[in-house]
């Protein structure tokens with residue numbers, strides 16, 4: 261295929277929100293993490309706040325690279341500890357809009373305890389969990405979000421465990437806002453991130469994302485575009501707040517929908533430790 | 540654009556202005572994921588015949604669709620590499636107001 265040339269540019273209008281000198285980033289072709297970073301900086305621009313009012317915190321893993329590519333105060337923390345770092349900023353700088361961008365392994369496995377307790381305390385954070393169902397950076401090991409039956413380098417016969425369904429987990433733990441979208445639903449994802457920035461309390465957005473290099477290859481999903489097609493064909497907008505079974509993802513059963521949507525948005529007093537720091 | 544289903548045709552469709560856009564691409568950032576080409580609602584984009592320094596084919600304007608961009612912004616927001624964006628064409632430069 262070929263056609264006529266578009267206008268060739270050397271910079272992107274959002275480059276000021278990014279560390280554009282570090283682009284192209286290290287993420288694989290067809291990986292969805294770059295799209296989440298894009299939606300985050302777009303929401304940041306739409307927030308109308310100065311860049312100095314935003315902070316971005318990531319843990320370890322491919323998704324953990326996110327903080328290193330955005331042009332705000334950012335922290336690339338130790339494995340699983342993005343949330344404690346972010347809590348520290350949120351408590352000390354209550355006016356700051358602190359966003360955590362990290363992966364399912366970092367947030368739900370290594371940092372799983374921090375996740376449930378940050379939700380329980382309703383810490384004023386926006387947490388974007390990029391869920392690609394495996395540990396991408398280290399070679400496609402199974403994690404707590406790997407769907408039952410999916411193949412991973414540590415589960416060649418398929419995963420037997422019952423996975424975490426993150427929107428259900430954080431809702432039960434006490435989150436104020438819970439959404440799930442995929443990197444195909446860019447407008448909804450961007451809007452959910454923006455609402456999270458504007459809302460006080462623990463706002464959790466799961467972003468389902470292709471990892472063609474590991475999860476996609478091990479499970480014969482094809483390239484990133486092919487996994488996007490799975491989302492396009494199987495995603496359905498949920499009504500209200502679905503529970504575990506409805507939200508559970510079965511990649512082998514193509515008749516089952518993958519539910520997406522804005523599942524929960526309630527008002528609850530945000531975390532406010534005793535002392536002089538009042539929100 | 541596709542004709543709306545019968546009975547769903549907006550009364551002011553003839554007067555509605557369709558936004559027009561110009562496509563800009565940063566070839567050296569593209570990794571040929573295909574998201575922009577695959578999901579452009581107006582089929583404006585195709586892959587280049589030549590490739591960038593890393594060997595990836597980047598988006599170009601599909602033949603016959605050179606003037607079809609409606610500046611919806613989807614290719615821009617979905618691009619993981621921030622390698623494509625559009626700018627709005629002014630009315631007198633080809634935007635339709637009928």
Ligand code: SF4
Pocket residue numbers: 286287288290291292293322323392396397470471472473474475
């Ligand atoms: S290994 Fe997977 S998650 Fe990591 S950059 Fe590559 S595609 Fe993305």
Ligand code: SF4
Pocket residue numbers: 560562578579580581582583584607608609610611612613614615625
């Ligand atoms: S702005 Fe919309 S119509 Fe124009 S090229 Fe991008 S996706 Fe296609």
Ligand code: SF4
Pocket residue numbers: 568569570571572573574575576597598617618619620621622623
């Ligand atoms: S979405 Fe971006 S990286 Fe992917 S093919 Fe289009 S321009 Fe290239």
